[in-house]
Amino acid sequence: MELIDKEQTKKMLLDIDSHVKSHGVYLGTYFDGVKAGYQSAAACLDTLPVVEERKHGYWIEHPEHPVGDCSICGERVPIYSGSKKYKICPYCGAIMDGETND
Ligand SMILES: [Zn+2]
Structure with missing residues:
Protein backbone atom coordinates (compact mmCIF):
# COMPACT_ATOMS: atom_id res chain seq x y z
CA MET A 1 0.00 0.00 0.00
CA LEU A 48 -12.04 7.62 2.56
CA PRO A 49 -10.85 6.02 5.81
CA VAL A 50 -7.99 7.59 7.69
CA VAL A 51 -4.97 5.34 8.16
CA GLU A 52 -3.37 6.08 11.48
CA GLU A 53 0.02 7.63 11.10
CA ARG A 54 2.79 5.67 12.79
CA LYS A 55 4.35 7.24 15.82
CA HIS A 56 8.09 7.80 16.00
CA GLY A 57 10.02 7.00 19.12
CA TYR A 58 13.29 5.71 20.52
CA TRP A 59 14.56 3.01 22.83
CA ILE A 60 15.31 4.05 26.38
CA GLU A 61 18.21 1.68 26.88
CA HIS A 62 19.46 -0.05 30.00
CA PRO A 63 23.25 -0.47 29.70
CA GLU A 64 23.34 -3.48 32.01
CA HIS A 65 20.83 -5.50 29.95
CA PRO A 66 20.08 -5.84 26.21
CA VAL A 67 16.60 -4.40 26.69
CA GLY A 68 14.97 -1.05 26.11
CA ASP A 69 11.76 0.72 26.99
CA CYS A 70 9.68 2.06 24.13
CA SER A 71 9.47 5.85 24.47
CA ILE A 72 5.90 5.69 23.14
CA CYS A 73 4.16 2.82 24.96
CA GLY A 74 6.70 2.14 27.70
CA GLU A 75 6.94 -1.63 27.11
CA ARG A 76 10.27 -3.22 27.94
CA VAL A 77 11.58 -5.17 24.97
CA PRO A 78 14.71 -7.17 24.08
CA ILE A 79 15.91 -4.66 21.50
CA TYR A 80 18.81 -6.48 19.88
CA SER A 81 18.79 -9.02 17.08
CA GLY A 82 22.47 -9.96 16.86
CA SER A 83 24.24 -6.61 16.88
CA LYS A 84 21.31 -4.73 15.30
CA LYS A 85 18.60 -2.92 17.21
CA TYR A 86 14.97 -3.48 16.32
CA LYS A 87 13.58 -0.56 14.33
CA ILE A 88 9.92 -1.03 15.27
CA CYS A 89 8.31 -1.54 18.68
CA PRO A 90 6.54 -4.93 18.62
CA TYR A 91 3.87 -3.67 21.02
CA CYS A 92 2.72 -0.37 19.52
CA GLY A 93 4.31 -0.37 16.05
CA ALA A 94 6.21 2.87 16.60
CA ILE A 95 9.14 3.49 14.28
CA MET A 96 12.19 3.70 16.50
CA ASP A 97 14.23 6.24 14.59
CA GLY A 98 14.59 8.76 17.38
CA GLU A 99 12.40 11.31 15.65
CA THR A 100 9.27 12.77 17.15
CA ASN A 101 5.85 13.23 15.58
CA ASP A 102 5.81 16.99 16.14
ZN1 LIG B 1 5.89 0.75 21.81
Missing part, protein backbone atom coordinates in the same frame (compact mmCIF):
# COMPACT_ATOMS: atom_id res chain seq x y z
CA GLU A 2 1.22 3.47 -0.83
CA LEU A 3 -0.08 6.30 1.31
CA ILE A 4 -0.84 9.67 -0.21
CA ASP A 5 -1.68 12.98 1.42
CA LYS A 6 -5.45 13.48 1.25
CA GLU A 7 -5.30 17.28 1.51
CA GLN A 8 -2.58 17.54 -1.16
CA THR A 9 -4.57 15.31 -3.52
CA LYS A 10 -7.74 17.31 -2.92
CA LYS A 11 -5.88 20.56 -3.58
CA MET A 12 -4.43 19.12 -6.82
CA LEU A 13 -7.88 18.05 -8.07
CA LEU A 14 -9.40 21.43 -7.25
CA ASP A 15 -6.43 23.22 -8.90
CA ILE A 16 -7.04 21.24 -12.09
CA ASP A 17 -10.75 21.99 -11.82
CA SER A 18 -10.03 25.73 -11.56
CA HIS A 19 -8.11 25.59 -14.86
CA VAL A 20 -10.89 23.89 -16.82
CA LYS A 21 -12.54 26.67 -18.77
CA SER A 22 -15.82 26.65 -20.53
CA HIS A 23 -15.46 26.80 -24.32
CA GLY A 24 -18.58 28.46 -25.52
CA VAL A 25 -22.19 27.45 -25.74
CA TYR A 26 -21.73 24.12 -27.54
CA LEU A 27 -18.95 22.63 -25.42
CA GLY A 28 -19.97 24.40 -22.21
CA THR A 29 -21.99 21.46 -20.97
CA TYR A 30 -19.11 19.07 -21.64
CA PHE A 31 -16.62 21.18 -19.66
CA ASP A 32 -19.18 21.71 -16.89
CA GLY A 33 -19.25 17.91 -16.66
CA VAL A 34 -15.44 17.73 -16.53
CA LYS A 35 -15.41 20.33 -13.74
CA ALA A 36 -18.12 18.46 -11.85
CA GLY A 37 -15.99 15.29 -12.14
CA TYR A 38 -12.97 16.90 -10.54
CA GLN A 39 -15.12 18.46 -7.81
CA SER A 40 -16.81 15.13 -7.16
CA ALA A 41 -13.46 13.30 -6.98
CA ALA A 42 -12.16 15.89 -4.49
CA ALA A 43 -15.32 15.51 -2.37
CA CYS A 44 -14.98 11.69 -2.42
CA LEU A 45 -11.60 11.97 -0.69
CA ASP A 46 -13.40 13.06 2.46
CA THR A 47 -15.23 9.73 2.56
Whole structure:
Protein backbone atom coordinates (compact mmCIF):
# COMPACT_ATOMS: atom_id res chain seq x y z
CA MET A 1 0.00 0.00 0.00
CA GLU A 2 1.22 3.47 -0.83
CA LEU A 3 -0.08 6.30 1.31
CA ILE A 4 -0.84 9.67 -0.21
CA ASP A 5 -1.68 12.98 1.42
CA LYS A 6 -5.45 13.48 1.25
CA GLU A 7 -5.30 17.28 1.51
CA GLN A 8 -2.58 17.54 -1.16
CA THR A 9 -4.57 15.31 -3.52
CA LYS A 10 -7.74 17.31 -2.92
CA LYS A 11 -5.88 20.56 -3.58
CA MET A 12 -4.43 19.12 -6.82
CA LEU A 13 -7.88 18.05 -8.07
CA LEU A 14 -9.40 21.43 -7.25
CA ASP A 15 -6.43 23.22 -8.90
CA ILE A 16 -7.04 21.24 -12.09
CA ASP A 17 -10.75 21.99 -11.82
CA SER A 18 -10.03 25.73 -11.56
CA HIS A 19 -8.11 25.59 -14.86
CA VAL A 20 -10.89 23.89 -16.82
CA LYS A 21 -12.54 26.67 -18.77
CA SER A 22 -15.82 26.65 -20.53
CA HIS A 23 -15.46 26.80 -24.32
CA GLY A 24 -18.58 28.46 -25.52
CA VAL A 25 -22.19 27.45 -25.74
CA TYR A 26 -21.73 24.12 -27.54
CA LEU A 27 -18.95 22.63 -25.42
CA GLY A 28 -19.97 24.40 -22.21
CA THR A 29 -21.99 21.46 -20.97
CA TYR A 30 -19.11 19.07 -21.64
CA PHE A 31 -16.62 21.18 -19.66
CA ASP A 32 -19.18 21.71 -16.89
CA GLY A 33 -19.25 17.91 -16.66
CA VAL A 34 -15.44 17.73 -16.53
CA LYS A 35 -15.41 20.33 -13.74
CA ALA A 36 -18.12 18.46 -11.85
CA GLY A 37 -15.99 15.29 -12.14
CA TYR A 38 -12.97 16.90 -10.54
CA GLN A 39 -15.12 18.46 -7.81
CA SER A 40 -16.81 15.13 -7.16
CA ALA A 41 -13.46 13.30 -6.98
CA ALA A 42 -12.16 15.89 -4.49
CA ALA A 43 -15.32 15.51 -2.37
CA CYS A 44 -14.98 11.69 -2.42
CA LEU A 45 -11.60 11.97 -0.69
CA ASP A 46 -13.40 13.06 2.46
CA THR A 47 -15.23 9.73 2.56
CA LEU A 48 -12.04 7.62 2.56
CA PRO A 49 -10.85 6.02 5.81
CA VAL A 50 -7.99 7.59 7.69
CA VAL A 51 -4.97 5.34 8.16
CA GLU A 52 -3.37 6.08 11.48
CA GLU A 53 0.02 7.63 11.10
CA ARG A 54 2.79 5.67 12.79
CA LYS A 55 4.35 7.24 15.82
CA HIS A 56 8.09 7.80 16.00
CA GLY A 57 10.02 7.00 19.12
CA TYR A 58 13.29 5.71 20.52
CA TRP A 59 14.56 3.01 22.83
CA ILE A 60 15.31 4.05 26.38
CA GLU A 61 18.21 1.68 26.88
CA HIS A 62 19.46 -0.05 30.00
CA PRO A 63 23.25 -0.47 29.70
CA GLU A 64 23.34 -3.48 32.01
CA HIS A 65 20.83 -5.50 29.95
CA PRO A 66 20.08 -5.84 26.21
CA VAL A 67 16.60 -4.40 26.69
CA GLY A 68 14.97 -1.05 26.11
CA ASP A 69 11.76 0.72 26.99
CA CYS A 70 9.68 2.06 24.13
CA SER A 71 9.47 5.85 24.47
CA ILE A 72 5.90 5.69 23.14
CA CYS A 73 4.16 2.82 24.96
CA GLY A 74 6.70 2.14 27.70
CA GLU A 75 6.94 -1.63 27.11
CA ARG A 76 10.27 -3.22 27.94
CA VAL A 77 11.58 -5.17 24.97
CA PRO A 78 14.71 -7.17 24.08
CA ILE A 79 15.91 -4.66 21.50
CA TYR A 80 18.81 -6.48 19.88
CA SER A 81 18.79 -9.02 17.08
CA GLY A 82 22.47 -9.96 16.86
CA SER A 83 24.24 -6.61 16.88
CA LYS A 84 21.31 -4.73 15.30
CA LYS A 85 18.60 -2.92 17.21
CA TYR A 86 14.97 -3.48 16.32
CA LYS A 87 13.58 -0.56 14.33
CA ILE A 88 9.92 -1.03 15.27
CA CYS A 89 8.31 -1.54 18.68
CA PRO A 90 6.54 -4.93 18.62
CA TYR A 91 3.87 -3.67 21.02
CA CYS A 92 2.72 -0.37 19.52
CA GLY A 93 4.31 -0.37 16.05
CA ALA A 94 6.21 2.87 16.60
CA ILE A 95 9.14 3.49 14.28
CA MET A 96 12.19 3.70 16.50
CA ASP A 97 14.23 6.24 14.59
CA GLY A 98 14.59 8.76 17.38
CA GLU A 99 12.40 11.31 15.65
CA THR A 100 9.27 12.77 17.15
CA ASN A 101 5.85 13.23 15.58
CA ASP A 102 5.81 16.99 16.14
ZN1 LIG B 1 5.89 0.75 21.81
